Amino acid sequence: HTKEMNEKDLASLKVNQNRLMEDIHFTSKWGTGQVWGTAPTETGMSRLSLSDADKKARDWFVETTQALGCNTTIDEMGNIFAIRPGLRNDGPPTFVGSHLDTQPTGGRYDGILGVTAGVEMLKVLADYWVETEYPVGVVNWTNEEGARFPISMLSSGVWSGHIPLSTAHALREVHPGTATLSSELSRIGYLGTVPASYEAVPMAAHFELHIEQGPLLESTSRKIGIVKGVQAYRWYTVNVTGQDCHTGTTDFENRADALLAAAKMILHSHRLATKRGALASTGILNLKPGSTNTVPGSVSLSLDIRAPADSTVDMLEADILADFARIAAGEEVDGISEGCTPGRPCEVSFTTDSVSPAVKFHPDCIHAVTEAAASALGPEAEKLTMEMVSGAGHDSVYTSKRVPTSMIFVPCRDGISHNPREYTSPEDCAVGAQVLLQAVVRYDRM
Amino acid sequence: HTKEMNEKDLASLKVNQNRLMEDIHFTSKWGTGQVWGTAPTETGMSRLSLSDADKKARDWFVETTQALGCNTTIDEMGNIFAIRPGLRNDGPPTFVGSHLDTQPTGGRYDGILGVTAGVEMLKVLADYWVETEYPVGVVNWTNEEGARFPISMLSSGVWSGHIPLSTAHALREVHPGTATLSSELSRIGYLGTVPASYEAVPMAAHFELHIEQGPLLESTSRKIGIVKGVQAYRWYTVNVTGQDCHTGTTDFENRADALLAAAKMILHSHRLATKRGALASTGILNLKPGSTNTVPGSVSLSLDIRAPADSTVDMLEADILADFARIAAGEEVDGISEGCTPGRPCEVSFTTDSVSPAVKFHPDCIHAVTEAAASALGPEAEKLTMEMVSGAGHDSVYTSKRVPTSMIFVPCRDGISHNPREYTSPEDCAVGAQVLLQAVVRYDRM
Ligand SMILES: NC(=O)NCCC(=O)O
Ligand SMILES: NC(=O)NCCC(=O)O
Numbered sequence: 001h002t003k004e005m006n007e008k009d010l011a012s013l014k015v016n017q018n019r020l021m022e023d024i025h026f027t028s029k030w031g032t033g034q035v036w037g038t039a040p041t042e043t044g045m046s047r048l049s050l051s052d053a054d055k056k057a058r059d060w061f062v063e064t065t066q067a068l069g070c071n072t073t074i075d076e077m078g079n080i081f082a083i084r085p086g087l088r089n090d091g092p093p094t095f096v097g098s099h100l101d102t103q104p105t106g107g108r109y110d111g112i113l114g115v116t117a118g119v120e121m122l123k124v125l126a127d128y129w130v131e132t133e134y135p136v137g138v139v140n141w142t143n144e145e146g147a148r149f150p151i152s153m154l155s156s157g158v159w160s161g162h163i164p165l166s167t168a169h170a171l172r173e174v175h176p177g178t179a180t181l182s183s184e185l186s187r188i189g190y191l192g193t194v195p196a197s198y199e200a201v202p203m204a205a206h207f208e209l210h211i212e213q214g215p216l217l218e219s220t221s222r223k224i225g226i227v228k229g230v231q232a233y234r235w236y237t238v239n240v241t242g243q244d245c246h247t248g249t250t251d252f253e254n255r256a257d258a259l260l261a262a263a264k265m266i267l268h269s270h271r272l273a274t275k276r277g278a279l280a281s282t283g284i285l286n287l288k289p290g291s292t293n294t295v296p297g298s299v300s301l302s303l304d305i306r307a308p309a310d311s312t313v314d315m316l317e318a319d320i321l322a323d324f325a326r327i328a329a330g331e332e333v334d335g336i337s338e339g340c341t342p343g344r345p346c347e348v349s350f351t352t353d354s355v356s357p358a359v360k361f362h363p364d365c366i367h368a369v370t371e372a373a374a375s376a377l378g379p380e381a382e383k384l385t386m387e388m389v390s391g392a393g394h395d396s397v398y399t400s401k402r403v404p405t406s407m408i409f410v411p412c413r414d415g416i417s418h419n420p421r422e423y424t425s426p427e428d429c430a431v432g433a434q435v436l437l438q439a440v441v442r443y444d445r446m
Numbered sequence: 447h448t449k450e451m452n453e454k455d456l457a458s459l460k461v462n463q464n465r466l467m468e469d470i471h472f473t474s475k476w477g478t479g480q481v482w483g484t485a486p487t488e489t490g491m492s493r494l495s496l497s498d499a500d501k502k503a504r505d506w507f508v509e510t511t512q513a514l515g516c517n518t519t520i521d522e523m524g525n526i527f528a529i530r531p532g533l534r535n536d537g538p539p540t541f542v543g544s545h546l547d548t549q550p551t552g553g554r555y556d557g558i559l560g561v562t563a564g565v566e567m568l569k570v571l572a573d574y575w576v577e578t579e580y581p582v583g584v585v586n587w588t589n590e591e592g593a594r595f596p597i598s599m600l601s602s603g604v605w606s607g608h609i610p611l612s613t614a615h616a617l618r619e620v621h622p623g624t625a626t627l628s629s630e631l632s633r634i635g636y637l638g639t640v641p642a643s644y645e646a647v648p649m650a651a652h653f654e655l656h657i658e659q660g661p662l663l664e665s666t667s668r669k670i671g672i673v674k675g676v677q678a679y680r681w682y683t684v685n686v687t688g689q690d691c692h693t694g695t696t697d698f699e700n701r702a703d704a705l706l707a708a709a710k711m712i713l714h715s716h717r718l719a720t721k722r723g724a725l726a727s728t729g730i731l732n733l734k735p736g737s738t739n740t741v742p743g744s745v746s747l748s749l750d751i752r753a754p755a756d757s758t759v760d761m762l763e764a765d766i767l768a769d770f771a772r773i774a775a776g777e778e779v780d781g782i783s784e785g786c787t788p789g790r791p792c793e794v795s796f797t798t799d800s801v802s803p804a805v806k807f808h809p810d811c812i813h814a815v816t817e818a819a820a821s822a823l824g825p826e827a828e829k830l831t832m833e834m835v836s837g838a839g840h841d842s843v844y845t846s847k848r849v850p851t852s853m854i855f856v857p858c859r860d861g862i863s864h865n866p867r868e869y870t871s872p873e874d875c876a877v878g879a880q881v882l883l884q885a886v887v888r889y890d891r892m
Binding site for chain 2: 392
């Protein structure tokens, strides 16, 4: 009952907007987050990787894709690959991939849109009785956010061979807890036996639909971002050590105030990034002992630095390593300590938690997306698309190191992401899913 | 078998140093904290108010003082008053008081020395079969540290009528938890029925022995500080609200970064305090949502400001209220934002958690301490004592508002306190306890 397609048949394949939105909102009942509006869909998401809610979303993904005729494979990282056979099965599948985990105060679209659009692609292929040349697949990658286990794009990184499996399995939760990634994989029943590797689960290509998470498409009234690459970023944990002392009896001269030093570092990293046209951000800060009348002797903070060019990130890192050491030692750095009372020195140490160099996507995939957008958007396509570089990391970063890869962005309101109010209109979601579908079937025939 | 005493008998009363140190170290097994040395006594304390460990220390206090012939009274704040009858019982007791609770990473002397020295006083009076003119007592005050429930000197403040009982009972733990002060009092069995009030449990006077918690006695080779008063201090919670957003896709212009604003506030409060010769400290900082790649939309921090004069604290408070609002709004304040990229405004709000004006102790009590020090230290007394003002708050602050009060300080190594390494030598502890004993018996006869 299936058929081969010509160019016209191919263009006639259409995603079902309502069905796609139903999948997004239906699956959002697992890990519903902050309420921000009155409509039932106006809540954020809080579906940390490998939580109970994530397990339910995974179960849905497995059941749904199996019901659509896919074979599902779960690897040692809990990555779930759903593969729909093709006319010929002597070549690897063309994959659509993204992630079902979210930030602790995330939205309904980041990652979720990409996976549900992949499922919608499978439904459209089934609706139209389409047989692709080669298999096509949809993959749900584990712990893309890096919000619970502190390496982003973790499991595509293991698959591509860039992050050792042992490192990934041993990762501990960011927030004081005892769980490791592997203990949580076991607990929810998603510790597979297939090696997490591009050799064990090969791909012909990887396409990913994602919300932009920035303001450019919306502010220029475009519908589709043709993503040509991803900026570089690195994550560090910075540990500052001073000495606990009494806030009422210890004069400033005799303090080694780890929090005051950390405050200077946070401010200074912002100044250094400004100077280099880069970004620097601290999202986590824990201190000890945490008492109103005790000066903290120990502070640990995350640092996330980004820039389009690896060389900029290199320079910013060098600035930060040098200047934080001087700040900790109590030296004056660019006026940061002006007006302060000199105190006793603190110590600072750094751990590099992850490194993601700048990435350029594959011209064949970019071409497939461009053609797909032309087909989906019609004569206005050129005005409604733009080429862009992603500010955020995505699993496509790691897949691109092994197989042709590219991404499709859709606008999100006010550029807001990693926030419960993250929002992309149903129309924009559907256009994105349509371009994704078209890109995959086109690539399959290439 | 008891006797009245003349001046010579009185001077012959001697505390037992070994017995005192045994009580300190024996009771430190309840809530033992960080190990910092190899000797069994070289650990800190972590005995938060109304914890299970605190309950055990309280039970010891009740049993020990009852065995020494005291009647014990527990009030609605869990304050424990142990009263030893006098020759005449038509006047209120002269009290020794301090606290058995500690900081989360505290030492073995802060508060504990004061209570155990009170118990040692009872033991000496029993050894020598002394009957005092009027009753004498020892009180263990609840939650002096303010480390678990965020008002320091809480229960002496209720006793003196300066903090409402309802406010105190409703206080919640500083660190996310569900317990209130009254639920914890009930839980450990120390919610008494006697009103927490200077009218229900009157005192003739209140004497408190404490470690200095600062470096002055040690650095000038003195043994005893004759404390004439306590500096002013105030505690606030500062809430900074911005907006969660993605660290990789949100440029600095579009961020309302609550942590960057908080970092500027911490640094600026230090500068303002430096300018006014005052102190400003942040010991607690919590942020949300707490993810490496999400700019925090919400930060809450403690602020503790202190100065000898109330007027200085007034001015510093005014500076801080005005400047923090400007910093949150994104205005430039004394160069704090130099080199920063202007972003979107945050909001800031303040809660005043506690206010402790500057205090002067009572001349009669100061006189009794001076005489007691002369008796304890002999001809060298003048060289070995100094008058001083306390940088830290103590329960004596509140008792002084209702009854004649003063304090005795002993040196502590390197001025370190609120730290596991807090240390006072056995000899210095004993000299302090001796002065305390002498001050009480002298005051009793005045
Ligand atoms: N898309 C996304 O939010 N990925 C998380 C990795 C990052 O922080 O860029
Ligand atoms: N003595 C002491 O540490 N008291 C706690 C109250 C304060 O912070 O000063």
